[in-house]
Amino acid sequence: MNKFIFSFFLLFVSFIINSQEANENNFPEANYRLASKFSPSNISKKVHSTEVYPQWLASGNKFWYQYKTTEGANYYLVDCDRKTKVKLFDNAKMAKWLSEITKDAYDSKHLPRFNFEFVKDETAIRFRVTSREMVIVKSEEDKAKTTNDSTSNKDSISIKKIKRLKPKKERKSYYLEYKLGSDNLIVIDNSKKKDTFNKWANVSPDSSLVVFTKKHNLYWMDKTNFLKALKNDKDTTIVEHEWTKDGVENFSYSRSNMGISEDEIEKKIDDRKPVYGYWTHDSKKFIFQRSDVRHIKDLWVINSVTKGRPTLERYKYHMAGEQEFPKNYIEIFDVSTKKKVNVLLDTTIQQSLSIYRYSYKKSDTTKHKPTLILSKKGNLYFNTVSRDRKRLDIHVANVETGEVKTIINEHS
Structure with a gap:
């Protein structure tokens, strides 16, 4: 009788263990790829703008803001006193002008993110755009060093050293101006913006x-x-x-x-x-x-x-x-x-x-x-x-x- 009870107990324990293993094996694997679809970075690509961040102008009760939809990013100018809202520019025209100037392909839905500066009594905006074109840049110290090396005794060792140095390159920058309501975009300067403020000050x-x-x-x-x-x-x-x-x-x-x-x-x-x-x-x-x-x-x-x-x-x-x-x-x-x-x-x-x-x-x-x-x-x-x-x-x-x-x- 005792042997029968002990055998029944072992059979019962093995049944429970097998059931647990079966449940563990049937547990679905974590689908991290599905979860990543709902991450903030992926959701933002579909939802786009959900808030407005006003950039106030210096004079008057006016501000501009960017709002992005599936049709691209649009920039608006709001006059609170007159209760009006107008686009700063036509996206299709701006894409055309930028493509002609920078030689990069732009369309109305894919414009670079702008950081505007209102000038000329807030009748025009200025901003910078960086193209894909790489240009050689030299600091003032490099220019002086190159000049001294090439003019002092024509030192062949220095000249060979200069040739071995790989020139420093960076993306070409354009400083542009657009008069509100006009039909053209003006290039003011092609040089990179210089730091006019000393960082130690x-x-x-x-x-x-x-x-x-x-x-x-x-x-x-x-x-x-x-x-x-x-x-x-x-x-x-x-x-x-x-x-x-x-x-x-x-x-x-x-x-x-x-x-x-x-x-x-x-x-x-x-x-x-x-x-x-x-x-x-x-x-x-x-x-x-x-x-x-x-x-x-x-x-x-x-x-x-x-x-x-x-x-x-x-x-x-x-x-x-x-x-x-x-x-x-x-x-x-x-x-x-x-x-x-x-x-x-x-x-x-x-x-x-x-x-x-x-x-x-x-x-x-x-x-x-x-x-x-x-x-x-x-x-x-x-x-x-x-x-x-x-x-x-x-x-x-x-x-x-x-x-x-x-x-x-x-x-x-």
């Missing part, structure tokens, strides 16, 4: 002062000397002034060297570098947030994807569990007196800082948009967040004295 709202960093310290120059730098960055007559003297490595006014090799840091030690800071709306104060990481241990990384031999990179990194932590400071610089005031912060506790900044309106078409503090009255608003993310405090600081007042506490 942080210009005040009134454009009277320019700040930057050099050798870990904060520097400034006036508008006259900055205009010289726009023409020639290496002009020896440019006068620059050292604003601070307490900047050192890892407690610097310059940006972090993360991602830069040791050799590259040494090569560019004397270069002007950008500084990220905040201005008051009246251009009287410049506010900078500085972090002291001198006591943080180094983290070493080998960059093996660089050209040639791998390079060694080093930067400060605070790892979880370590007692040391970065100490953050907020410093306020007076433009007229060149004096510095420190915001009174508690650096004995680990916390992160964030300064609230002013948001420009979408209708603001001015090209120069420096980073401004939130308040137009000159008060500095910022928040502190604890390491465990359980404490958020919002403060306001007096830009003249550095005194801090806490206005909101959010603790959990």
